Amino acid sequence: MSRPGHYRSAMSAELSVLDPVPSAVGRGWGRALTEMRELARAADRAGYARYWVTEYHASPLYLSSATPILLGQVLAATERIGVAGCSMLPNHPPLVVAEQFGTLATIYPGRVGIGLGRAPGTDALTAGALRRGPADPAAFTSSITDILGYVGHGEPGGPGSRVRAVPGEGTRTPVWVLGSSVNGARVAGALGLPFVVASHFAPSQAEAAVATYRSVFDASAPTATIEAPRVAAAVNAAVAPSDDEARSLFSTAMACAARLVSGAPGPLEPPLEDPEGWRALAAGREGAVEEAMRLSFVGAPETVVTGLRDLEERWGLEEVLVLSYIYDAAARRRSYELLASAWRP
Structure with a gap:
């Protein structure tokens, strides 16, 4: 695979939170949503640029099905941090996306962004229930164009259209294209939009996607x-005062990945007694788990920052989205706080 090379600019990349709002064993869904708000407050105080919320449906692990509501x-719950929601376009009419995010942008001017993806974020049966019609992959680009127009980055609804997003019209809400492969990268680049690469679960395609986007x-x-091109990359991380403690906390993430790869996903569980114990859950697919989690940064703050700075330089990142699967909510908040403190020049 070809490398994009060294694109580092003089400015340091922004640091953001990526939250799929995971559920955890022994804690109800309501508690998970409360922990989301608590983590957002911590990220706001720590100086993170944005709080990204994903979109998943019918998941035993992720609770981020109603993304605009969670963003609200x-x-x-916060004072200055930006927010961005992942909106998976097969599931939503473009006008509804513009209205929902435009409403938030009207209430909170300058703080709201939209990330647009082409995958449904769920299984085929649920995707059918969400769409209530056949999928049309070719509609991805046209849907993005419609949303751009509705929020003020062009003519609403296309030339001659009387369709308007109210509120939303004129908010000029920032729009990113989300992707895990060169396909999404090509769409983002051709449209002249910022690109977010989902390297936290598809690291093998990430470098090629970044290179394609730039080209x-x-x-x-x-x-x-x-x-000019603007690239953000999502990564997995676990930060603690010591490398050993961070590795212990990260065993939750590895066990979670092992269950996902094995087809038996479930809520986050406490750290394993043996950090390598996740291998017993992988059902002979240890290699697939290691590949999926390859872009992970685990350790004391200085250890993690060193790794992230190297990635920032190699890929020329303007933003790094950090995802932490840590079972204990306080330890998860501490992980983000330690990283933000060490990230500052």
Whole structure:
């Protein structure tokens, strides 16, 4: 695989939180949503740039099915941090996306962004229930263009259309394209939009996606909202005062990945007594688990920052989205706090 090379700019990358709102064994769904708000407050105080919330449906692990509602909770619980929601376009009419995010952007000016993805974020049966019609992969680009117009990055609804997003119209809400492969990267680059690569679960394709995005980026596209490529990458991390403690905390993430790969996903569980105990859960698919979690940074703050700075330089990142699967809510908040403190120059 070819490497994108060294693209480091003079500015340091922004650090953001990526939260799929995981459930945890022994704690109900309501508690998980409360912990989301508590983590958002901690991230706000620690200086994180954005709080990203994913979109998943019918998941035994993730509770982020109603993304705009969760973003509203995060915004209400914080003072200055930006928020961005992942909206999976097969599931939503573009006008509804523009109205929902535009409403948030009207209430909280300058704090709201939209991440647009092409996967449904669920199984085929649930995807069918969400869409109530056949999927149309070719509609991804046109849906993005419609949303851009509705929120003020072009003509609402296309030339001659009387369709309007109210509220939302004129908010010029920032829009990112989400992707885990070169396909999403090509769409982002051709449209002249920022790109977020899902390298936290698809690391093998991430470098090629970043390189493809840069090679096709078109600042002159009618839809372009930026003048130069802008790349964000999602990574897994666990930070603690010592490397040993961080490895112990991270065993929760590895066990979670092992269950996902084995087809038996479930809520987060406490750390394993043996950090390598996840191998017994992998059902002979240890290699697949290790590959899925390859872009993970685990250790004391200095250890993790060193790894992230190297990735920032190699990929030329403008933003790093950090995802932490840590069972204990206080330890999870501490992980983010330690990383933010060590990240600052």
